[in-house]
Structure formats: structure tokens, C-alpha cells
Amino acid sequence: MIIELAPPNTGQAFDAMRVLRPALAERDDFVRQVDQRQRPSGYRLIASLPDQGDSAVAVAGFRLGENLAWGRHLYIDDLSTLPAARKQGHARLLLEWLHDEAVRLRCEQIHLDSGVGLDRTAAHRLYFSAGFRISSHHFAMEV
Numbered sequence: 001m002i003i004e005l006a007p008p009n010t011g012q013a014f015d016a017m018r019v020l021r022p023a024l025a026e027r028d029d030f031v032r033q034v035d036q037r038q039r040p041s042g043y044r045l046i047a048s049l050p051d052q053g054d055s056a057v058a059v060a061g062f063r064l065g066e067n068l069a070w071g072r073h074l075y076i077d078d079l080s081t082l083p084a085a086r087k088q089g090h091a092r093l094l095l096e097w098l099h100d101e102a103v104r105l106r107c108e109q110i111h112l113d114s115g116v117g118l119d120r121t122a123a124h125r126l127y128f129s130a131g132f133r134i135s136s137h138h139f140a141m142e143v
Contacts, residue, residue, distance in 0.1 A: 002097045005045040005056070007035050013045050013059040020080035034061075043077065046097055048090040057082050058090035062098060064105055074102040076112035079123075086122070095130045113138050 005013055013034075014027045024030045034043065042063040047056035061078035076098060081091050102110050114120055114127065 001049050001051075002046055002093055003049060005047050005059075007031075007039075010034050010045065012049070012054055013047055013056050013061075016047070016056045016059040016080050016082050017061070017078060019082060020078055046094060048081075048085075048093055050085075057085035057088075058094055060094045060098060062101075064107070070111060071108040072106060073109045073111055074098060074105065074107045076110065079112065091123075091126055092130065095126075111135075 010031045011027050014024070014030050017030065018024045034045065038061075044062055046060050046062075048058040049055075050057055058081035059078065060076060060080075062074055062076045064072070065075050066072045079091060079094060098110060110132075112127070112132070114123055
């Protein structure tokens with residue numbers, strides 16, 4: 001079941017998000033970061049929840065954007081699945097939900113960035129099979 005997580009349920013995403021973002025040390029810090037700093041800028045969270053339990057097995061964080069390059073778009077900041085729940089369709093269901101939401105919001109495109117390490121091969125395979133393509137290089141610089 002895919003649901004949108006709103007406060008006070010943000011913490012349900014912590015375990016799955018920490019797989020992708022291991023620098024997240026504490027659940028309370030994660031909840032504060034998302035609810036107080038990211039949500040005011042439009043960040044939203046969805047989760048795949050098992051039939052039993054209140055922790056997500058897969059999560060996606062995203063936001064609506066508009067710019068000259070992509071027009072109105074949905075940007076996926078985070079997409080993560082617990083290792084024990086991989087290859088069970090959770091991430092694909094999240095991507096389908098996000099596609100439907102992009103259509104509902106009248107977006108022209110969906111974008112995401114993904115790391116390039118060998119550990120990302122399965123994620124890249126998922127993105128290609130879901131219809132994504134590599135459209136640009138993303139450059140970053142420490143300041």
C-alpha cells in the first residue's frame with residue numbers, strides 16, 4: 001500500500017531512508033530536517049507500508065518544480081528500499097504513484113539523479129525499465 005506520509009508520521013520513513021542516506025544518524029533529527037526545513041519548500045514523502053507494521057519498507061521524497069530547462073516537473077530527491085524488501089515491487093509502485101501524481105499536477109517531466117557506483121546498478125535497471133533515460137550529466141562542487 002502506497003501512502004503519503006505527513007506529520008506526525010514522517011518518522012515511519014526513517015529506516016528505509018537511512019539505507020540511501022546513511023549519514024542520517026537519529027530518527028528525531030531526520031523528522032526535524034524533513035518537517036521543519038524541507039516540507040516548507042514543498043518536499044513530500046510517500047511510503048510503501050507492509051500489511052503489518054508502521055515502518056515503511058520503501059520511501060520516496062519528491063517536490064514539484066518549475067524551471068526554464070524542464071518546465072513544470074516532479075523531482076524525485078530520494079528513492080530507497082530496505083534491503084530485505086528489494087525485488088518485491090515496492091520501488092516500482094512508488095514510481096507509478098509518482099507518475100500518476102506528476103500527471104495530476106500537470107507536470108511535463110519527472111526527473112531524478114542517481115549515483116554512479118556499482119552498488120547503483122539495480123536502481124539504474126529499475127529506472128530504465130520504468131521509462132527513464134539518461135538526459136544529462138549532473139556536476140557538483142564542494143564549497
